[in-house]
Amino acid sequence: MHVSGYATGSRKVLRSELDQDSDEGLVTNIINGVQSDSDEFRFAAQIFVKLNNTFEYKCTGSLVTENYILSAGHCAVRNKIQLSPDSYRIVLGSRSLGDPNSGTDYYNVVKINSGDYVTSKAHDIALFRLEKPVPSSVATPIKIYPFRVYNKLLVTVAGWGVTKAGSATPSNVLLKTVVNISSSSNCTKYNPNWTTNYGALLCQESYNGNDSCQGDSGGPLVTVYGGKQVLVGVTSKGRNKNPKFTNKCGKNNIAYYTRVGYFLNFISNETGVSPRSLTPDLDIQF
Template identity: 35%
Template sequence: MDKQRKHLIRLGAGVAAGLGAAALAWAGTAANAATDAPESDFEAQIIGGQPAEEGQYPWLVGLGSPGEGTPWERQFCGGSVIAADVVLTAAHCVEDASAGDLVVFSGSVDLESDAVVETAVADLHVADSFNDPVAMANDWALLKLAEPVDVEPIALGTEAAAYDALETAGWGNTGSEYPVVAEWVEVPFVSDADCESAYPGEVDAASMLCAGDLANGGVDSCQGDSGGPIMTPAGGEQVLVGIVSWGYGCAEAGNPGVYAEIAGFAGAIDEVLAGWE
């Protein structure tokens, strides 16, 4: 099975105009990775999650294209506000885009809410080391917004650590639809060793982390969630530890979700932010 990036344009909704052939090519081949997956005994449902409440993840934003249509119709990736005018997302969401091709939707987990604020992107930085040393390594990008958003930023996790569980959220495929209201799910942390065993030769432990139920599957991020956050669990101040990146299918046993691990490139992020000040 081919490796699936998790940022595909949703079926039946708007096309992310201006993002180029690379984004569109994925839509024809893997718009729902679950259709290619081996049959299993769980129902792909994010997958296995539930709707997020307003204010649960104030830093969660949708990334989309400008133009006509609702934010839900134009959203194709997620992102996290890490400063009043900066969003962190996945490199593969924007590698073929320019700043003018992008907008950010903030202010509500409901992409059809009147509370959603659409903000233009003024500048864009894709990681210089994206796809090095292996495909999808260093899968991060920064968006400089045209104006600040009234959103609580999330702190970055700058030290690699092992966790019992993490939380991820977004507007991606639930197995049956692309929801209007963002969904979230708790996913078990997967060690680097187990991650590398699941994907031999494809994991860069320095810039990737894995999460998911290895034994049973059933919980995961999926297409449309790319660029969104994976965080420490609720309770106290949450910390952003990774970015939804790739995986084989969605929520399959033995195939955990792979996330860009912020601790591996926190210094590079700081350098870009310093240059934007």
């Protein structure tokens, strides 16, 4: 997907980008969404990247430890090169889209680990280490869902992406929508990197128009476990199943999410936090 700037007042919002030589780009905005509750996504992060000396909104992310943001690998890479940490600013603790260029509090990034995303597009995941821990009064980390994912799992996606397919205007407030996990033959047809929903990627088909879209890349796909939200996936990419249609999200689209549980050891090794501490209280041997 090519990068294109979207104006929003005095700032632009970048269409979430994949490498320039990748297949059809995909989703980063919430279609048919509703506003999240004030304390529902206290882990959600806004990721801004520097372009022409200005920090512009790029992706959504999730706080998984007190000083690490989890997002998509393509949010950290441009033209097969990982961007430098000082290219980023992270905003936490607000449902409203901020602007770190004009007074919004932000966190600097001191390290990025995008794993092997440059060579393996199915591993669309990256960790951003913040310069300092995030106080619990600002945001609280979300636990990771470590189990296999089935079609009937109730999941919700959230982000600050566009709210209408083809629109250039992102949401100024965090939105959420319920989506459907799928394992139909379309999942492999439109992305040969998908094998099953037990692997690195999750598949989602939009039957009712609910979807993620531009700006939602890297954002959380969550379910409720033990009465609390847990992180199931990270918004990766998608496409329209009909090549004659131009809308890249919403009706008739198929989307893919990085399954976070598949990368639990990767996250543990980078953050220095044990898998047991990254997941809900479980009677599981790792």
